[in-house]
Amino acid sequence: MEITMLCLIFCLNTLSSSGTKEEEGVSIRVIPGRSQFFKYDLVSLGCESSAGGNTVKRNRSGRAPESCAYGWGRFNGSFCTIFDLYPQDSGLYWCETEPGEHSHAVNITVTAGSVILESPVLHVMEGDAVTLNCTTKTPSNLPADFYKDGFLIRTDSTGEMTIHSVSKSDEGLYKCSISGVGESPESWLAVRAPAPPPAALLSVSRLMCHLVVGTPYLLSTIVLGLIFRDRRRAAQPDEEQDRSHAVIMEME
Structure with missing residues (x-):
């Protein structure tokens, strides 16, 4: 009975947990949602978490982690905003809560050049459509060359490349260049498999x-x-003995 009750409790817990959304912890949002920015651009980073005390932190090359509250951005309790980006703002950014949870880090690159690659700053799911734009400071539709891991993969007359159904094999470092204008920095395109x-x-x-x-x-x-x-087997010899005894008695 105790084993059965334990099994029932396990079963109920399993069904109840599978019927609810899995706790996602803390995540980061980037607005606009791209990984590369021009010098003097504006970016806002927000935290999504059920825990309190959210803050945005960053780690730039050769420096210790810094919190938005210490002056490099303006934090209003929900978003950390940098109004004038500089190349030295390039680095890893993430969200952190008071209990110690933290989101995945995103890599933001700021360039003083004339070309950026507009690519997703967060991971994309397998099967999704992904569009990469080769953008200049002054909007234009100039032809652009797109590179993956250092190899030319496509040339587009409008400066746009779309992967209609992205797969894990599309993961890698991407950049673009526009003849006579310049070349963008490289950014990592991360691809994940969808959850069941x-x-x-x-x-x-x-x-x-x-x-x-x-x-x-x-x-x-x-x-x-x-x-x-x-x-039954143990009782069979006794039954056969009783039957034999009865037959002998009848014969007598």
Whole structure:
């Protein structure tokens, strides 16, 4: 009985947890949502978390981690905004909570050059469409060459490249160049596999629940069957002896 109750508790906990959204911890938002910026551009970084005391931190090359509250940005409790970006603002940025949770870091690059590659600052999911734009300070539709891991992969007359169904093989370092204008810095395009559908997780949980709950009953049935069989076998010699004795008595 105790084993069965433990199995039922396990089953209920499994079903209840699979029916709710998994806690995601803390995440970071970047507005506008790209990884490269021109000098003097504006960027806002926000934290999304159920915990309190969120703050944005950064780590620039050769320096210790810095909090937005210490002057390099303006923090209003939700977003940290940098109104005038400089190349020295390039680095890793992330969100952190008072309990010590932190988001994945994003890499922001600021250039004093004339060309940037507008690529997603956060990871993209496999199967999604991803568009990369080769952008100049003055908006234009000039032809652009696109590179991945240092190799030319495409030339587009409008300065735009779209990957219609991104896969893990598309992950890598991308940059672009425009003849007579300049070349952008490199940025990493991160690709992730999609999470399993909730329905699939629930089905697996239910299957495990049935197995866990049903196993004790199945084992009990098998054990009782074996005990009954052994008792029947043990009783058979006595029954045969009684029958033989009855036949002898009739013959007498």
